[in-house]
Amino acid sequence: MEKTFLMIKPDGVQRNLIGTIVERLENKGFKIAGAKLMHVSEELAKTHYQEHADKPFFGELVDFITSGPVFAMVLEGENVIDTARLVVGSTNPQQAAPGTIRGDFGLTVGKNIIHGSDSKESAEREISLFFNDSEVLDYNLSNTDWIY
Numbered sequence: 001m002e003k004t005f006l007m008i009k010p011d012g013v014q015r016n017l018i019g020t021i022v023e024r025l026e027n028k029g030f031k032i033a034g035a036k037l038m039h040v041s042e043e044l045a046k047t048h049y050q051e052h053a054d055k056p057f058f059g060e061l062v063d064f065i066t067s068g069p070v071f072a073m074v075l076e077g078e079n080v081i082d083t084a085r086l087v088v089g090s091t092n093p094q095q096a097a098p099g100t101i102r103g104d105f106g107l108t109v110g111k112n113i114i115h116g117s118d119s120k121e122s123a124e125r126e127i128s129l130f131f132n133d134s135e136v137l138d139y140n141l142s143n144t145d146w147i148y
């Protein structure tokens with residue numbers, strides 16, 4: 001099953017949106033394979049955002065993502081990489097559609113609440129940057145024989 005990496009950024013954590021966002025992702029049907037609250041080091045931030053290293057906003061991006069805890073997740077599901085990007089919404093929250101996470105909660109492009117991998121290659125790279133193998137769990141959600 002396909003996996004992707006999502007990360008609630010420091011603005012989402014500071015605004016107490018972890019529960020609301022995780023609820024949306026679970027309600028959509030994605031399975032949480034891994035999750036943790038963590039600080040992003042400067043080194044990890046620079047590696048994660050390396051494709052933007054020559055952009056004028058790179059310094060701001062690194063400063064912001066390291067400014068407070070983030071909530072990192074591995075989600076699993078059919079076509080989850082592209083579908084999670086739709087749930088996340090467009091990069092600029094001021095243009096993101098209502099009903100998307102960024103459209104409903106984001107303020108500015110620099111404070112857009114959540115990150116989601118944009119391709120299979122990025123998802124694999126980002127999952128391995130943020131999670132050890134032992135932190136990504138393989139389990140079955142359909143073990144429902146205890147529900148009565």
Ligand code: ADP
Nearest residue numbers: 052057061090091109110111112114115116118
């Ligand atoms: P996405 O997160 O939607 O995949 P990008 O990979 O293009 O978007 O950019 C990574 C992050 O960099 C964005 O989520 C956003 O927070 C930040 N960013 C992008 N463009 C700008 C910009 N023009 N000014 C400030 N921050 C930006």
